[in-house]
Amino acid sequence: MESVGSIIAYIVIALSIMVFSVLAVTTRKILRSATFLLFALFATAAVYFMLGYQFLGGVQIAVYAGGIVVLFVFSILLTSHPGDNSSKLESKKKTVGLVGAVAMFVVCAWSLISRCSVIKELPDLGQTQLPDMKQIGADLMSSGDHGYLLPFEAISVLLLACIIGGIVVARKK
């Protein structure tokens, strides 16, 4: 049994994830769409905090809300007039998109619900600990059994390539 507070928190988070992601793809003003995306990302960060991954929630807020959404807002302001409505969707295209999304939702939800091995109650942690900062840092830097040194280095090379690529592509000729 959960406390009333965590039930309310769960319901608010789940509802805001669904409402804001629908709004982000249906609103016709592009700047509003970016704002609703920001709220959906915040709700995801709240899920991470709720499950006990504080570091991940912090990263989610710092990278997504602090970096990506700001980048989106800048590029929207650079490329379009913020007050403009996007053109109305053709009803055929809308139907195709809606049918595809709904069919996917139904198939995936049915297969999730019918697979009972996936449905688990929140496990009591008992002796095992959720990762703390010290553990995360040690694992990121170790090359042992549960170490992530190789992907860490690969990511650093990727970020370097991405910086160079971004500059080269967006540079004025």
Added chain:
Amino acid sequence: MDFLNNFQLNSLMFLIPSLFMFCCGVYGFLTRRNMIAMLISLELMLNAVDMNFVVFNRFLCPGQMDGMFFTLFAIAIAAAETAVAIAIIINAYRISKDIDVKDLTKMKF
């Protein structure tokens, strides 16, 4: 009160909102014609997948943290991908003065 007493968080309660978010992303990606709006839908899909990793990690094997590291690296890759995509979009805007995908027919120039 019976509902409150029996309420227990299970993994489905997180997987279904995440699936819903992913399907919203699919809908947006299929219907939107503005490149930035398509990128926003893509972010929604990536975010839903990240959430799935974390939920499976927490509910199925809470002692390990592989799902958490996968999400950590996926967030970093998503940031890099968005930066490059926005650079490409701004470059396309310079060429055709519009970022509607219908008008971007000129890839060679």
